[in-house]
Amino acid sequence: MENTRELKIAVLIDADNVPYANVKGMLEEVAIYGTPTFKRIYGDWTKPTLSGWKTVLLENAITPVQQYSYTSGKNSSDSALIIDAMDILYTGRVDGFCIVSSDSDFTRLATRLREAGMQVFGIGEKKTPAAFIAACNKFIYIEILKKETKADTPAKETSKSTPAPKEDITPVAKIDKGLVKLISESINDIADEDGWIFLGVLGNMILKKRPDFDPRNYGHKKLLDLIRSIKAVEVEERHTGKNNASHFYVKTK
Secondary structure (H helix, E strand, C coil), rough: CCCCCEEEEEEECCCCCCCCCCCHHHHHEEEEEEEECCCCCCCCCCHHHHHHHEEEEEHHHCEEECCCEEEEEEECCHHHHHHEEEHHHHHCCCCCCEEEECCHHHHHHHHHHHHCCCCCHHHHHHCCHHHHHHHHEEEHHHCCCCCCCCCCCCHHHHCCCCCCCCCCCCCCCCCCHHHHHHHHHHHHHHCCCCCEHHHHHHHHHHHHCCCCHHHHHHCCCHHHHHHHHCCCEEEEEECCCCCCCCCEEEEEE
16 A cells, blocks of 8 residues: 555554454554554453453553443443544544454444545454455454564574574465456556556555455465466566666566
């Protein structure tokens, strides 16, 4: 997505519907797209099921918002998050929102925020309903984010001869006919007369069609790596003549 690095983003987390194990990875993902200006999390903190969140809130400067569960079986934190989101929207102090939840109840909120001109990012588990995913500009699965480690190895104990560990990405989806069709049709939709399209433009087009599209879903860190693994697509590297920089273009075979 273009021109998102300077976005001021409100990060609103539904504690009842996402795991606390990788909060650092979630916030690092948000930082790719902009600067978190609000970081709030909603839940009934009197419930023992949310006790795991308490330590990570302090470590990541996230403000907890207490919302009592007045009725059994109802997620009362939803309404508190929605009300705060609308309050923040009307202050005009942010450019976008990141809703961290796997709950479809936030579908209408995401739609309303986009209607107001906000960029809306979603972060949730693979089980997230399609309606909520489609309502976001971009949706990221928690499963593909870099996992936190309990303790990092001190630099002084790391041998110079020991190679750096490879950062593996666990796929959450397979490269199938549907993906190949999506990429091929997207290329043909906006390619030039010779059939070529700039790789970055292709990525933006696919995101418009599938907000949850991410090369990491398929075990590849970059879009270029994913495209190169698909036999139906041809890649051409074009040198710009400036600082040895290159642009990549693709077309269907």
